[in-house]
Amino acid sequence: RAWLGEGNLDFSFSGLKTAVTNYLQRFREKGDEPVLADVAASFQAAVVEVLVEKTIWAAKKTGVKRIALAGGVAANKTLRNLFQKRAGEEGISFCFPPIEFCTDNAAMVACAGYYHYLSGNFSSLEQEAFANYPFVRNF
DSSP states (O other): OOOOOTTOOOOOOHHHHHHHHHHHHHHHHTTOOOOHHHHHHHHHHHHHHHHHHHHHHHHHHHTOOEEEOOSGGGGOHHHHHHHHHHHHHHTOEEEOOOGGGTTOHHHHHHHHHHHHHHTTOOOOTTOOOOTTOOOOOOO
């Protein structure tokens, strides 16, 4: 699994990607054809485990009590299920949108806007738009 060192919260899967590429190449050099569904499932399991475990570790390290999963990746059932299981085991609240909203970035932006609205955080109509708006705020 791609863990990237103890005490490190960085994510990188380039080594895993290279390992899969090399695995497939070795298989094919022998004249065999790997079962791609098995390779894909193993790749997903490795990535999901690292994403969940590092996120849980970061939450515990920083005292965060709630994890939200959003965007297109929130549609991944394996990721949702493992996050829900591990967060529950650690006493961390975990939330994610209904699946029908997971692949629509406009819905995610609207959701963020909704919480800004609820917190009374308004911008004037003269506010200039910028692409890298910081969504990380305490509400």
